[in-house]
Amino acid sequence: MSVVSLQGVTKRYGDTRAVDDVSFDLHENRIHGLLGRNGAGKSTVMRMLTGQEVPTSGRIRVFGENPYENADVLHRVCFIKESQRYPDIFIARHALEAAALVFPNWDQDFADRLVDEFRLPLKQRVRKLSRGQLSAVGVIIGLAARAPVTLFDEPYLGLDAVARQAFYDHLIADYTEHPRTIVLSTHLIDEVADIIEHVTVIDRGRIVMDDSSENLRSQAVTVSGPTKAVEQFSDGHDVLHREDLGGFTRVLVAGVPSERETASLQVEPVSLQQLVVRTTQFHDAALAGAGTGNGLGNGTGTGTGKGDRS
Structure with missing residues (x-):
């Protein structure tokens, strides 16, 4: 069952189309990969899904409703991004306490275990945390919130390889016990390849691949x-x-x-x-005019590319 649906969604900033006629669904209890290069439109899509921006045209539904200024929808959605900002007066513990008030499914015991795992200094002011520690705050909130729809927009890039693997391990273990819809947006595709079940690739604001990982690999x-x-x-x-x-x-x-x-x-x-x-x-x-053949998945990638030298 689809819990998120985009139909013909376009987002313009002046003359720039950040998202161009995008349509895809996020299914219930599935781990999705939203992939693409910097500036491809991934973050714009996620900001619209979480009601932070309004599409120029098209239709977005989350749990069957428009997410914009919709508290009933938004308290079931957790959006964690790399550039997450917190009030300067916050210490790390305050960020977690605020999340516990916002998300009904918050698991404090799980959050406490993650704090120990990621060695997060709870009494340190957020603005003085290292990049890795700030990333740890985000992934702890994203995991412990157990929101029915959870979006991670590359918050784990600040973690070292060991900490990132710990994040993936906890994600899979907790998802298995508490299924929900999770979206991972990342450049580290090889690291998440065995985790994501459905792949959506956006390039220049358009969907070029949208299919299950298994189907795409075949x-x-x-x-x-x-x-x-x-x-x-x-x-x-x-x-x-x-x-x-x-x-x-x-x-x-x-x-x-x-x-x-x-x-x-x-x-x-x-x-x-x-x-x-x-x-x-x-x-x-x-x-660029190389051709007009078929791409992969359900996207719009085109080009014949027969014998094309790259």
Whole structure:
């Protein structure tokens, strides 16, 4: 069941379209990845979902209602972002106490365990916390709030590798026990690839991929071998990326070729990060006039890319 729905949503800032005719759903009790480059429109989408901004056009519904100035909706939504700001007079403990008042599902015991795990100094003023400690405040609130819809807009970037892994471990464990809709917006795709169940990729304000992780991984492969053989294979396939080294060529192609087509070639699966990066590049090439073929998933990425050298 969909708990969040965007239909034809556009957001303009003057002559700039930060979000351009975007439509997608966030489903109940699922971990979503909202992925894309800096400036792609991810944060703008999340600000509109949480009622911080109003779309220029289109329709947004959260739990079936417009989220803007809707307290009944917003107390069920937790939005944690990297640039989260707190009053200068707050110490870290005040930020957690404020969150406990806002979110009905707040678990204080869980929050206390996370404070110990992330070694958060509760009596330190927030403005004097390190970047990692400030990130810890955000992820503790996002996890302990147990909001039915929880959005993380890269707040964990300030954490070191050990702390980020602790965040992922706690996220999965608590999500398993207390399912809810979680959105992870991140550049660290490889780190979350095994966590996210549904992938939505936005580029230049438009959706270019929107499908389950499992389906997306089955829609592309890497094919490599002698250049001439790979070029013969590539004819008739959408090539998302190509690499040449001497007489050896590797291509990332949309779709899964038959064994007959690749009998003399090596076929390998692609990582989610590789798929997202190359599909986004492919979309950019299409917008620049490279072609008009089909992209991946349910998005709008286009371009033939046949034999295209990248």
